[in-house]
């Protein structure tokens with residue numbers, strides 16, 4: 001990965017032709033190179049959609065915008081006019097150099113009397129930082145907004161990387177595959193209510209802005225697209241996300257089944273029981289350490305640590321493993337009135353309640 005500043009003369013825009021590659025895949029020629037479908041290179045050619053994306057983000061002049069996959073810079077150039085800085089992460093070195101050329105050679109034509117004067121303006125050079133690298137493997141710098149027409153094959157890891165990013169950004173407007181966008185905004189009971197929907201909506205407010213047809217891209221992708229808006233929840237819900245994801249995975253592996261049947265499954269029960277025994281063992285070990293610390297150190301720091309541990313253990317009473325895990329889980333499901341429900345009908349508060357009650361009994365999922 002390298003950080004490049006823009007520095008190259010402007011280039012002309014050539015014809016677009018299709019050509020088969022050595023692998024037999026169709027690629028579209030543009031400028032001096034071919035667009036590669038394996039890198040999701042579908043360039044937005046409709047300026048109206050670009051304006052919509054920028055508009056819906058509520059961009060301000062003081063904003064630092066992260067763009068994933070700037071490509072030839074159709075969106076980047078518009079962003080540079082509206083914000084303080086654009087940080088663009090691009091994996092394809094040919095696109096990086098094309099964008100550098102474009103930002104360096106912003107030509108401004110002005111008609112004066114009978115002459116056309118062409119000014120070579122470079123107002124955006126200092127506002128653009130290009131990072132050459134894979135967006136999934138790159139550490140994101142600070143940004144307020146993320147506006148991007150992303151390569152669809154990295155949608156899921158990218159969204160969770162964005163949602164895990166700290167400090168929180170204000171919002172993201174992203175172009176995604178329509179089917180993926182619909183899963184993100186699905187509601188309990190919808191056919192596509194899934195792990196993706198529940199995890200996205202736990203961490204962010206998600207809105208479906210509009211469907212975008214294939215004809216708005218060059219070359220056109222095989223699938224329909226859609227614009228979504230993500231606003232991270234700030235502060236995020238005070239839960240252990242690994243624990244949460246463990247529970248949601250179990251529930252959504254067979255999301256049409258009754259919860260009591262899911263938690264009756266042999267391998268599910270075995271895993272929970274294993275975690276439960278480990279958890280009880282660890283707590284005993286912690287108690288031992290705390291007691292030892294009490295005897296060994298009387299200094300304030302240790303005392304503070306001890307009291308913290310004390311409150312921790314005071315809250316979680318169970319030290320002995322539960323004898324009948326299956327029956328206890330069944331009791332918990334009945335207590336929270338979820339035994340006869342199916343995961344696909346449950347909403348986020350239902351899952352939060354279930355996780356809390358199972359955790360309180362010493363059952364964990366990470």
Ligand SMILES: C[S@@+](CC[C@H](N)C(=O)[O-])C[C@H]1O[C@@H](n2cnc3c(N)ncnc32)[C@H](O)[C@@H]1O
Pocket residue numbers: 039040041042043044045068069070071072073074075089090091092095133134135136148149150151154
């Ligand atoms: C759908 S195109 C978007 C181009 C441009 N933003 C536009 O709207 O016209 C996706 C871009 O992401 C780049 N890309 C693909 N995989 C990437 C990755 N893992 N990290 C960063 N960029 C990537 C591609 O090279 C391509 O330029």
